[in-house]
Amino acid sequence: MMNKAIRGFSLISAIFLLVVIAALGTFAVTLSTTQQQSAALDVQGARAYQAARAGIEWGAYQVLQNGPGCPVSAMPLPAMPNTLAGFSVTVTCSTVAPTEAGTTVNMYQIISTAKQGTSPNSIERQISVTIAK
Numbered sequence: 528m529m530n531k532a533i534r535g536f537s538l539i540s541a542i543f544l545l546v547v548i549a550a551l552g553t554f555a556v557t558l559s560t561t562q563q564q565s566a567a568l569d570v571q572g573a574r575a576y577q578a579a580r581a582g583i584e585w586g587a588y589q590v591l592q593n594g595p596g597c598p599v600s601a602m603p604l605p606a607m608p609n610t611l612a613g614f615s616v617t618v619t620c621s622t623v624a625p626t627e628a629g630t631t632v633n634m635y636q637i638i639s640t641a642k643q644g645t646s647p648n649s650i651e652r653q654i655s656v657t658i659a660k
Contacts, residue, residue, distance in 0.1 A: 568650070575596055575641045575652040578614040582639030583654050586618040590635045590658055597622050597635060614643045633660045 582604055589598040597620035604616040619638045624631050635658045642651040 552631045553616035558646050571643065571650045572652065574610055574648045575614060575643060576654070579639045579652045581607065581611070581655045582618045582641065584637060584655050585635055586620055586637035586660060587656065590620065590637065590660070596633075600631040609645045616641045634658070635660065 528589065562618045562643065584603060600621070601617060601619040604618060606612065607614050617640050621636050622632045623636075626632075627629075636655065637658065638653065640651065640653045642649060644650060
């Protein structure tokens, strides 16, 4: 009689151990997947920042090379090459000309927005810079 009770207890222990190991395995796979997705989003965020920065540099070049006034109020940049492919970059420029101590200062605000994808999986970065000329 005692032998059957021990076998029944061993079976329950084995099933419990299998359930615990399966739960730990599922947790490990879920954690690994989440970390991989997080790392991929981090890389895409860095690429979006660099695409937005390229837009700022393009806009600053346009402002510094042209006369007073923004060359364009809003303009999408051409397709980006290499690792920035797939990002759409829009550069906007606005100007203000305040007068300080009798001197007019032209101030340009350039905003560059880089975006890839659609919600909820979209990546977007926006950079703003002000140039006084």
